[in-house]
Amino acid sequence: MTIQKTPIQGFYDLGIDQEFLKILDQNNFITPTPIQHQTIRPGIEGKDIVGIAQTGTGKTLAFGLPLLQRLRNSNGIGLVILPTRELAIQVDDMLQKIGRSLGLVTAVLIGGEPMRMQLMALRRRPNIIIATPGRLVDHIEQGNLKLDLVRIVVLDEADRMLDIGFEPQIRKILNLIPSERQMMLFSATMPPEITKIASTYMALPVRVEVAPAGTVAELVDQEIFLVKKEERINLLTKILDENPGTVLMFMRTRHGARKLCMAIRDMGHKAAEIHSDRSLGQRKEALAGFKSGKYRILVATDIAARGIDVQGIKLVINFELPDNTQDYVHRIGRTGRAGETGKAISFAMPDQQRDVRDIERLIRKEIPVTSHGGQAFFAHKPVVRSFGRNRHLHKSPPRWRRSYSR
Numbered sequence: 001m002t003i004q005k006t007p008i009q010g011f012y013d014l015g016i017d018q019e020f021l022k023i024l025d026q027n028n029f030i031t032p033t034p035i036q037h038q039t040i041r042p043g044i045e046g047k048d049i050v051g052i053a054q055t056g057t058g059k060t061l062a063f064g065l066p067l068l069q070r071l072r073n074s075n076g077i078g079l080v081i082l083p084t085r086e087l088a089i090q091v092d093d094m095l096q097k098i099g100r101s102l103g104l105v106t107a108v109l110i111g112g113e114p115m116r117m118q119l120m121a122l123r124r125r126p127n128i129i130i131a132t133p134g135r136l137v138d139h140i141e142q143g144n145l146k147l148d149l150v151r152i153v154v155l156d157e158a159d160r161m162l163d164i165g166f167e168p169q170i171r172k173i174l175n176l177i178p179s180e181r182q183m184m185l186f187s188a189t190m191p192p193e194i195t196k197i198a199s200t201y202m203a204l205p206v207r208v209e210v211a212p213a214g215t216v217a218e219l220v221d222q223e224i225f226l227v228k229k230e231e232r233i234n235l236l237t238k239i240l241d242e243n244p245g246t247v248l249m250f251m252r253t254r255h256g257a258r259k260l261c262m263a264i265r266d267m268g269h270k271a272a273e274i275h276s277d278r279s280l281g282q283r284k285e286a287l288a289g290f291k292s293g294k295y296r297i298l299v300a301t302d303i304a305a306r307g308i309d310v311q312g313i314k315l316v317i318n319f320e321l322p323d324n325t326q327d328y329v330h331r332i333g334r335t336g337r338a339g340e341t342g343k344a345i346s347f348a349m350p351d352q353q354r355d356v357r358d359i360e361r362l363i364r365k366e367i368p369v370t371s372h373g374g375q376a377f378f379a380h381k382p383v384v385r386s387f388g389r390n391r392h393l394h395k396s397p398p399r400w401r402r403s404y405s406r
Contacts, residue, residue: 011036015044017069023098033058034210040065043184048205050198051186054329056309056337057210060094063154063184068099070182071127076151078128081136081173083160083303085110085280086287088130090309091156095128104128109135112280119144133161133169140176147176158187158194163324164303167193174201189326220316220336222365224346224356227372232319232347235372237267239345240297245314246290247297250331251275252320254301260319261299271297274308302327308334318346325358 011024011032032040035053043049043066053059067078082088088110095106107121109131115138122129122145129136129145139145153174155161161170174197183202187194198205227235240247249264251257254275261273272286272295290298291310300308302322313335322328328346335342348356348369360366 011040014040016040016065017072019102020065020069020098023101027097029061033062035059035208036062036065038208038210039063039184042206042208043067043182044069046070046182048182048202049184050190050202050205050207051184052188052190052207052209053186054188054333056333059156059186060091061098063156063186064091064095064098066184067128067152067154068095068102068104070152072102074151075149077126077149078152078154079147079150079173079177080128080130080154080156081133081161081170082130082156083132083164083166085112085132086274086283086308087157088132089284092130095130099127106130109139110280111135112283115139115142115144133166133173136173137169140173147173148178150177150181152182152184153177155183155185155187155197158185158197159189159191159326160303162191162193167197170197188330219341220332221341221343222332222346222367223344224348224367224369225372226350226369227347229349231373233263235347236264236317236319239317240264240267240269243315243343245296246293246310246312247315247317248308248310248313248334249297249299249317249319250322251299251301252323256320257299257301264297264299269297270295271299274298274300276301276303302330310334311337312340313337314342316342316344318344321346321348321352321355321359325355325362328359329363 010030011021014032014037016024035051035057039049039051039062043063049063051059051062063080067080071078080091082091088108092106092108096104098104105124105126106128107118107124107126107130109118109121109129111132111134118135118139122139136145140147155170161167183205185194185198185202185205225235249260251260254277257273257275258277261271264271272289274283274286278286286295286298287308287310289295298308302324316332316335318328318331322331332342332344335344346367356367356369
């Protein structure tokens with residue numbers, strides 16, 4: 001008896017051509033993720049799309065299949081704009097996995113690589129250009145590239161690009177692309193700036209939201225250790241000994257990441273680091289070594305970690321809580337993927353109770369807190385007025401302004 005495949009069972013009935021279905025089968029892509037299931041058909045139909053989804057939900061294939069299929073018999077080109085070098089390389093790998101056998105030619109334009117090599121890639125007349133905003137603008141301003149042949153543009157991790165400060169470059173790029181184009185925008189959150197870009201440059205976009213902002217993987221076991229700053233390394237030593245498997249660790253700064261990586265190596269673990277002080281070659285080697293098992297531990301900053309797509313990460317450790325609570329969701333989303341369980345451990349210091357509460361409000365869940373060495377959160381005491389009581393006033397004076405015009 002022949003069983004007809006449904007969208008839940010596979011990629012059939014999503015409007016995907018037979019040649020691409022065959023390639024998906026060959027690469028063991030069996031069941032579409034929710035973002036893929038909801039995005040592929042309208043994408044293939046040429047509709048503008050706004051996709052709200054967290055890291056690790058399969059966004060690349062969600063926009064990659066419509067991008068490849070629509071460009072297959074077109075004279076136009078596709079443009080994918082994203083925030084980091086690592087993410088650009090990951091996206092290129094995925095697109096090549098699907099399109100290489102069909103003759104797909106891509107060009108990756110990112111900082112940290114010679115312009116001359118990228119110019120050679122552009123001369124090969126690529127079907128798709130994958131670029132970070134800054135380097136793409138460099139090529140445009142030097143006359144190496146025009147965007148008048150772009151028919152499909154993708155903004156991936158748009159919220160992160162705006163966080164970094166790329167909004168002027170993004171607007172400049174979009175203004176150079178013909179108005180007759182398809183646009184797909186993907187973001188983990190939907191701040192007002194993203195809404196403005198969508199309303200300015202998109203035509204009646206289909207909105208696809210598979211996880212509200214602040215949603216974390218259900219299979220991630222979360223825990224917070226309350227620990228003094230000077231005791232964190234001792235606690236980390238114990239945790240690494242008790243938890244086998246690959247570990248992704250986060251620091252807020254490149255200096256902190258470098259220092260922590262050295263400390264972990266001194267413990268006897270194989271560790272690598274990814275941050276903005278590392279060259280592109282060093283970052284590639286670190287990521288490849290982490291994927292292959294050469295390094296058990298990868299220490300990263302938030303910006304550099306965008307684009308880290310590694311299966312089977314057993315543990316995420318926030319050695320420092322992030323400055324932005326939304327980054328907490330991005331960080332721990334690297335584990336507990338594809339139906340596997342994962343674990344996320346965060347270190348908080350006694351004066352960070354408010355940061356912990358902000359994270360819990362975002363994810364709408366209370367996180368278990370374990371005290372290390374008998375530590376407790378500092379009590380938030382009310383501000384004491386140092387001017388004494390004004391017995392002539394029955395009401396408190398007005399609040400001070402935060403800033404003054406001079």
